[in-house]
Amino acid sequence: MDVTCLDLLSVEDYSKRFRGFGIRDCAVIDRELFYFVSVQDWDDDRPRPFHDELETRLTKLQLNAEKRWLSTTMTGYSRLKCSGPREGDVVCFAVDGMGQVLAKKLEGSRDESNVPGGGGVGPCRGSVNRLKPLFGRLYGGGDGRSLFHRVGPEQWREVGPLPPEGRGETGFQDFDGFSETDLYAAGGQGDVWRYDGSAWLRVRFPSKMWLESVCCGGDGLVYIGAQSGTVYRGRGDDWTMIHRGDLSLPFRDMVWFQDRVYATSDYGLWEIQDGVVRRSEAPIEITNCAGNLSVADGVMLMAGHSGAALHDGQSWTRLFSIAELARNARK
Known part of the structure; x- marks a missing residue:
């Protein structure tokens, strides 16, 4: 290639x-x-400051x-x-x-x-974990099973009413949707929910694995990335593990582009098509840029610690190489 x-x-x-x-x-x-x-x-040899x-x-x-x-x-x-x-x-x-x-x-x-909220109250009950553009709006999701979208300057509205905040290790770490009335959100230990336009419904998910990423595919199915690079596929209450991962990191981002799911972490780029998860055959100049993915306007951007690359639907272009x-x- x-x-x-x-x-x-x-x-x-x-x-x-x-x-x-x-x-x-x-x-x-x-x-x-x-x-x-x-x-x-x-430098890991020195005490690490706080994130902020x-x-x-x-x-x-x-x-x-x-x-x-x-x-x-x-x-x-x-x-x-x-x-x-x-x-x-x-x-x-x-x-x-x-x-x-x-x-x-x-x-x-x-x-x-x-973004208002906190203390068990929406739109955002806890930390913001994810932003996505969906259906012409900016959506965000976070801890305490919170999902919200932007309605204007300084204005945010919960997608809800939100589900119960829950106890233990609950979401949301990521979310995606087929429409404004068909959304999926997941996180924590096997904590998956679906929004039908009026209420949140608990999904009977078959695992207590830690969940990291969600992608609603163009094939009408939902893909959920779990710990170690494990992938589940399904919809509603019907789910199947299509890949058991053996990595130390989960897939940070999963997106639908063209005719398949692309998944990435700092370890590389994977493609999921017809229920098969495999490492991408893109050249090393491209896969070295793995880490994060974003799709809009018919292109997919991948960027990470080593650089950035763009897929225009036909071929890959390396934008820059930080390593070089x-x-x-x-x-």
Whole structure:
């Protein structure tokens, strides 16, 4: 498989924007505009600071712009996520684990009030774990079995009424949907729920494994990534384990693109088609960029600690390689 390497990041821009940082999330806004969340690396030989003491950056890559790269330095944020869709002049939203919100324009940004909730009350009862653009809206999910969506500036509404908060190890870690009235959310130890447009229904899931990722596929089935890279497939109360993983990490992201599910972690890229889970045959220049996935506007972006790559539905293009840039910077 041939790979186009655009290598859009110069050594100078790498040093300014990503050197000493690791990419933790990415978002496609459209096929010309992408965002990356990167967090300051830390030497494990020294005591690690709290998450919000590490510097976080939100970096824009706009392919058709004269000024292609732009970074925003953010302090006091922890476990930041980014996502579309556009809302007026705001092109990207960044929300951290504590519900702090940054509305990002092409140039400039504004801080907004936190996603409301906490103490067992929605829209967000606990930490924000995931952001996704669904059905033209920005959705978020978090601890205490909470799911919510944005209805306007400084306005968030729970998808509910929310299910009981529950005891023990409960979700939500991730969610996805076929429509606004057919949503699935999962997390904790085998804690899976379905929203039918008016109420949340507990799914009889066949495992108490830790659950990390959810994808509602174009084939009409739901895929759930569990601990160690294990994958379940089903819908409603009918589920089958289609792959027992033996990895030390679960799949962080699972997305439907073209005719299959793509799943990724820091360990690489996998493809799921016709019930078979296999490592992607994409070249190493691409799979080295594994870590996070985002799909919008007919393209799929993958980004991780070693770089970023784009799939346009026909072929892969490497956008930049942090590993190569780091070597060149040392020279």
